[in-house]
Amino acid sequence: MTTYRARFDGGVGFTNGGGLQVQGFLVDVPSAEVTVEQVGELFLASLGLLMAGEVTISNLEIVEAPHKGTRGGPAAEAGETGQGPGRFVELSHVIRDGMITLPNLPGPRFGKHLTREDSRGIYAPGTEFEIGEFTMVTNTGTYMDSPYHRYPDGHDLTGFQLERTVDVPAVVVRLDDSAKLGIDAAALATYDVQGKAVLLQTGDDARFGTPAYVENAHFLTEDGAEWLIRNGAVLVGIDAANIDDMTDGTRPAHSLLLGADIAIVEHLTNLGAVPVSGATFTAAAPLVEGLGTFPVRAFARTAY
Known part of the structure; x- marks a missing residue:
């Protein structure tokens, strides 16, 4: 799923005096069609500002980027209300023969304890198995x-x-x-x-x-x-x-x-x-x- 963030310069005045100015500020937005008014609302929500007054937004740019979970944004809302079976995301590196996890540690070595050819002399005709073996340091892969x-x-x-x-x-x-x-x-x-x-x-x-x-x-x-x-x-x-x-x-x-x-x-x-x-x-x-x-x-x- 493509996600977007808004980059902008902005400012907010406070009803009890004073104000805040930002340059190149980023917030998560729900789509590339987000309005300036919506960006202003997300700006205020992300900072949790109290007694906010007028908001100004300039130099607005919508960029394709992963959400960072800014407060009040779409990622935060999904985390609170998302339902359904969802999907699985693989987060591990594949362990392969000889791979290097860290340069000061040896990679794993794969071998065979029992080959398919040798297993044919053990089992009935047409039945064969392979039993593998490997050695590795425990700090391998993920x-x-x-x-x-x-x-x-x-x-x-x-x-x-x-x-x-x-x-x-x-x-x-x-x-x-x-x-x-x-x-x-x-x-x-x-x-x-x-x-x-x-x-x-x-x-x-x-x-x-x-x-x-x-x-x-x-x-x-x-x-x-x-x-x-x-x-x-x-x-x-x-x-x-x-x-x-x-x-x-x-x-x-x-x-x-x-x-x-x-x-x-x-x-x-x-x-x-x-x-x-x-x-x-x-x-x-x-x-x-x-x-x-x-x-x-x-x-x-x-x-x-």
Whole structure:
């Protein structure tokens, strides 16, 4: 579904005096045919302004772009009222023989425990099977981190209740046009994350599998992680090489989130196909005992 945003310069006067001016402001709009009056209403709604007076809009441009969930806009309304079976959106990278997730880790190796040819000597004529085998590091493809990944006394992948990782209401934080690599509390402050899977869309997934994937990669800052914990997020995902700044070995986002029993899903993809709100997120790892990390099949279910 094609979505649109309005870019404009604008101003609003307040009935108790004073005013506010903006340049190049952006709001989500329901269609390319939106009127200037509707844009003005969405401008006021997005800021939650009180005692607003006259609104002026100039240099209006309607652009085709994913909704960011501006307050009072169409994405917010869909998240509150969307009904129906919806659709599924794949958010995982395909695991392939020899693929590279991170340049410092080996790729998976596929093989065969039993070939079809060899199985013909075991089964009845006309019946054959293949049993494959593979070896990999657990940080391969799109994967989930549990507290044991960071802390020796934290629970492993078997410790997450399904309610925390399956059909969790999701909010997508669109950051693919941000000039900042660090995702801090200020970038998250307008989102309702209570009980939500917070999915950070940076656009870095376009470079997955290339050396550039780890260069100038986006990450969650320490105060961003603290804000998510304080505001009740239950899972945090990102479409970048690491939820932490890989140029710094301190890893505060991992430490804080996993310490608060919040699952982390790294190396997501295709988040642009998920609405800002109104979808649910699923990323269930196998019940593997004694591991802190393992690949998942991550996907979203949308309401439309």
